[in-house]
Amino acid sequence: xxxxxxxxxxxxxxxxxxxxxxxxxxxxxxxxxxxxxxxxxxxxxxxxxxxxxxxxxxxxxxxxxxxxxxxxxxxxxxxxxxxxxxxxxxxxxxxxxxxxxxxxxxxxxxxxxxxxxxxxxxxxxxxxxxxxxxxxxxxxxxxxxxxxxxxxxxxxxxxxxxxxxxxx
Amino acid sequence: xxxxxxxxxxxxxxxxxxxxxxxxxxxxxxxxxxxxxxxxxxxxxxxxxxxxxxxxxxxxxxxxxxxxxxxxxxxxxxxxxxxxxxxxxxxxxxxxxxxxxxxxxxxxxxxxxxxxxxxxxxxxxxxxxxxxxxxxxxxxxxxxxxxxxxxxxxxxxxxxxxxxxxxxxxxxxxxxxxxxxxxxxxxxxxxxxxxxxxxxxxxxxxxxxxxxxxxxxxxxxxxxxxxxxxxxxxxxxxxxxxxxxxxxxxxxxxxxxxxxxxxxxxxxxxxxxxxxxxxxxxxxxxxxxxxxxxxxxxxxxxxxxxxxxxxxxxxxxxxxxxxxxxxxxxxxxxxxxxxxxxxxxxxxxxxxxxxxxxxxxxxxxxxxxxxxxxxxxxxxxxxxxxxxxxxxxxxxxxxxxxxxxx
Numbered sequence: 001x002x003x004x005x006x007x008x009x010x011x012x013x014x015x016x017x018x019x020x021x022x023x024x025x026x027x028x029x030x031x032x033x034x035x036x037x038x039x040x041x042x043x044x045x046x047x048x049x050x051x052x053x054x055x056x057x058x059x060x061x062x063x064x065x066x067x068x069x070x071x072x073x074x075x076x077x078x079x080x081x082x083x084x085x086x087x088x089x090x091x092x093x094x095x096x097x098x099x100x101x102x103x104x105x106x107x108x109x110x111x112x113x114x115x116x117x118x119x120x121x122x123x124x125x126x127x128x129x130x131x132x133x134x135x136x137x138x139x140x141x142x143x144x145x146x147x148x149x150x151x152x153x154x155x156x157x158x159x160x161x162x163x164x165x166x167x168x
Numbered sequence: 169x170x171x172x173x174x175x176x177x178x179x180x181x182x183x184x185x186x187x188x189x190x191x192x193x194x195x196x197x198x199x200x201x202x203x204x205x206x207x208x209x210x211x212x213x214x215x216x217x218x219x220x221x222x223x224x225x226x227x228x229x230x231x232x233x234x235x236x237x238x239x240x241x242x243x244x245x246x247x248x249x250x251x252x253x254x255x256x257x258x259x260x261x262x263x264x265x266x267x268x269x270x271x272x273x274x275x276x277x278x279x280x281x282x283x284x285x286x287x288x289x290x291x292x293x294x295x296x297x298x299x300x301x302x303x304x305x306x307x308x309x310x311x312x313x314x315x316x317x318x319x320x321x322x323x324x325x326x327x328x329x330x331x332x333x334x335x336x337x338x339x340x341x342x343x344x345x346x347x348x349x350x351x352x353x354x355x356x357x358x359x360x361x362x363x364x365x366x367x368x369x370x371x372x373x374x375x376x377x378x379x380x381x382x383x384x385x386x387x388x389x390x391x392x393x394x395x396x397x398x399x400x401x402x403x404x405x406x407x408x409x410x411x412x413x414x415x416x417x418x419x420x421x422x423x424x425x426x427x428x429x430x431x432x433x434x435x436x437x438x439x440x441x442x443x444x445x446x447x448x449x450x451x452x453x454x455x456x457x458x459x460x461x462x463x464x465x466x467x468x469x470x471x472x473x474x475x476x477x478x479x480x481x482x483x484x485x486x487x488x489x490x491x492x493x494x495x496x497x498x499x500x501x502x503x504x505x506x507x508x509x510x511x512x513x514x515x516x517x518x519x520x521x522x523x524x525x526x527x528x529x530x531x532x533x534x535x536x537x538x539x540x541x542x543x544x545x546x547x548x549x550x551x552x553x554x555x556x557x558x559x560x561x562x563x564x565x566x567x568x569x570x571x572x573x574x
Contacts, residue, residue, distance in 0.1 A: 043268050043507055069411075070398055071510070072519050072536040088521065090508050090536075094395075094409070097416045101508065122398025122541050133232075148225040148573060157233055164237045 008042050015039035015046070022046065023093075024100045027065030031058060038103075047101045055104050056114040056140075059089065063119055067091040067100060070120035073127065075134045079160040083107040085136055089116070106136065115141040133158035190218055193555070197226050201304045201559040204569025208546075208558070215555050220547040227573035235533035239499030240266055241340055241476075243533060248334040250535060251571035253296050255325075256282075256289040257513035259338035262533075264419055265509035265520040266340050269502050272471055276463040278342040279421040284355070284458040285328075285338065286420070286511070287451040291362070292321045293514030293566075294444050294451075301441070301563035302373060305382050310372050317358075317365055324354050341475035342468035356459055359452045366448055373441075383437040387549040387561035390435060397548065398541030401516025402447060403565050405431045406439035413512040420511075424461075425454050437564035444566075474500050499528035515539055515566050537571035 009018045019025055019041060028036050028048055035058065038049035050058045069092040076086040089102040106113055115138035117123045127138040128147040135156035138144055146153060155162055196207040205226035211219040231250060235243045247258040260282055267274060299314035322332040327348050329337035337344050373379045389399065394407040404411065412429040414422045430446035432439035468475045476495055477488035494500075504526040510519040516538025523532040542565050549561045 042505055043271070045507060047506070069395055071517065072508070072521065072534070074521060074532075074534040076506075076523050076532045088506070088508075088534075090519070090521070092510075094411045094416075099417070099508065099510065101506075120398065121396050122544055125540055125544055146225075148228040150225070157230055162233075164233055 005041075005044065008040075010040055010042070012036065012039045015041050019046070023065055023096055024048065024062060024067065024098075027061050027067075028058065031061035045099070045101060047103050049103045049105070052104045052106050052113050055087075055089075055102065056116050056119065058102065059091070059116045059119055062091055062100070062102075066095050067093045069094055070116070070122050070126075071099065073116075073123060073130065075130045075136055075158075077134060077158065077160045085111055085134065087113065087130070087136070110135060110137060112137040112139055114139050115144075117141050132156070135159065189213065195558070197223075201562060202569075203300060203562065203567055206543075206562075206567070206569055206572075210555065210558065212555055217550045217553055217555055217558060220550050220558070222543050222546055224543065224569070224572055227569050229574065231574045232533055232535065235530055237529065239528050240502055240530060241495070241499065243530065244339060245334065245336045247535075248336055249570065250574055251513065251515070251518070251537060251539075251568050252333060253293040253568055254289045254513045254515070254518075255333060255335045256285040256338060257293075257511060257518060259336060260286055260420065261509055261511045261513075261518050261520045262522075263338050263340050264511065265507050265522045266502065266530075267469075268507045268509055269505055269522060269524050270340075270471075270474065271503075272341055272469050272474065274342060274420075274469055275466045276421070277465045278467045278469075280458050280462050281343055281347065281467065282338055282420045283422060283425065284455055284462075286513075287454045287458070288321055288324065288355070290451050290514040291448055292318055294448050295321075297444060297514070297563075297566040298369060301566075302379070304559050304563040305379055307373060307376065307379055310369055313365070313369060313372070317362065320358055324351070324358065327351060327354070339468075339475070341471055342466070346467060352459060352462070355455065359455050359459075362452055363449060366445060370445060380438065382557075382560050383441060383564070385434075385436050385438075386553065386557045387437045387564055388435050389545055389549050393545065393548050394435075397545040399516070399545050400538045400541065401512070401514075401566075402440055402443045403516065403542055403545075405429065406443050407435040408433040413510055413517055417510065419509070425457050427454050437560050440564045440566075501526060501528050502530075510536075513538070515568065515571070516542065535571075535574055537574070539565075539567035539569070539572040542567060543572060 009015045035051040035054035040047040071092045072090040074088055083105040085106045087104040092099045127141050130136050131144050132146040132149050133156055190211050190213050193210045193212055196202045197205045207223040209221040231246055247262045248255040250258055295314040295318045299311035302310035325335050326332045329335040389407045391408045394404045394409055410431045415429050427450045430443045472491045477492050481488040482492050502524040504524050506523045508521045510517050519536035521534040522530055525531040550558050
């Protein structure tokens with residue numbers, strides 16, 4: 001087990017073979033193998049790629065499997081490649097003392113995914129932050145407003161096509 | 169720029185259903201008890217808080233965007249400025265994340281020094297919390313006492329790095345330089361007397377009837393709410409959730425240290441107060457272990473293309489001079505990948521998510537700071553309580569607006 005864990009595993013097949021007993025992998029397989037698109041074990045961190053439309057139900061399955069703590073969530077803009085945005089959710093398990101990353105790829109100028117705030121109220125500010133700085137909408141979020149930038153701001157500063165110095 | 173997604177798609181929750189007899193009160197952004205620039209919109213019924221809505225972003229500087237325009241080593245000084253009460257913890261978390269990407273081995277002495285400094289930073293952060301929290305409640309004296317001790321910590325930091333607050337002492341691959349000759353003696357002298365100082369604060373506050381009646385039973389947060397709302401650190405442990413990254417997911421050699429993680433079940437401001445006092449005593453123990461067992465050897469990893477060479481070598485060896493020039497002008501490429509590194513700072517769980525595309529600049533740096541999540545729990549803790557309790561609760565969750573707004 002330890003030998004496998006020190007190697008990097010790329011791809012769903014390699015992770016399924018190398019870490020069949022990992023609680024998160026087992027939970028996702030039991031939940032919906034079709035929506036489980038890709039996986040990676042890199043530098044002692046497990047990344048599971050989930051179909052964008054299934055993120056809330058995947059998060060719910062993992063929450064039930066012991067990943068009880070929503071730690072962090074953010075986005076990465078891979079402009080100009082496609083799909084453009086990557087959402088990274090970091091879930092922590094107090095019982096397993098382990099962290100996993102859920103990865104979701106979304107496309108388009110104003111992409112939208114399901115909010116996970118109904119599962120963890122603590123995701124509220126994080127989703128607002130991603131909406132504010134990346135312009136990704138979260139369906140089912142109770143109060144999706146800008147959080148860090150002023151309400152009347154135009155544009156989303158953390159997008160790669162937004163200049164570092166801002167518009168002058 | 170063509171998109172226009174800038175307008176709010178929903179109004180603030182406080183605006184829609186304010187009841188006729190309820191009053192909406194604006195607290196801050198410039199208010200002495202908000203510990204920075206925090207605006208609270210409080211809907212009150214008489215003196216009872218019905219709803220509370222924090223408005224943040226007044227200190228937003230776009231530091232994550234700035235990171236994307238800097239070389240990896242140039243990001244270290246930016247991290248100091250995020251949580252300005254815990255510079256070493258921020259440096260440490262960022263450096264650990266980049267070192268994980270680089271798969272760098274850090275020498276033992278650097279690891280132990282990092283633990284020592286992270287704990288001194290925790291003391292620094294807790295001292296500020298204690299002083300300002302007590303001051304909010306009306307006990308001004310404690311503030312003068314805690315700042316006396318904090319001053320000594322800052323002097324130690326100044327001797328170490330040349331800077332009191334923005335230290336940037338922990339660097340990718342180790343530490344920026346050897347600690348000064350009197351460093352260990354000064355730290356030893358400081359922690360020898362520090363437990364008595366904690367007793368002094370406890371004498372002023374623990375038995376004080378005003379202080380305890382302002383805190384006991386105030387700002388209750390249940391363990392389920394603490395987890396659901398993403399609350400971490402002493403606030404979470406005060407609600408009975410026993411989790412500390414230093415013990416449960418150790419980093420930088422914390423597994424070699426013996427310490428106790430205090431928890432309480434009351435979940436009120438008083439529990440958080442007691443936990444932080446115990447944490448200070450535990451930090452002293454960790455610092456003592458670090459001083460006693462400090463290994464010898466280098467303080468920087470053996471990676472000449474990543475770690476700046478010593479001044480001495482740079483002036484005598486051509487190779488070192490070239491490396492210095494290359495690192496300073498064009499940085500170093502970091503293998504593509506993404507890592508998340510979490511540490512336990514004075515306020516709670518800090519996390520750095522660093523994405524590399526294989527170049528010398530980080531593609532994305534995301535900072536998870538505990539105050540951002542803890543602020544979401546403020547309404548839960550204050551609802552149905554007196555308005556004056558809001559001040560006590562804000563003090564007890566120990567937020568720094570610099571880390572919330574980034």
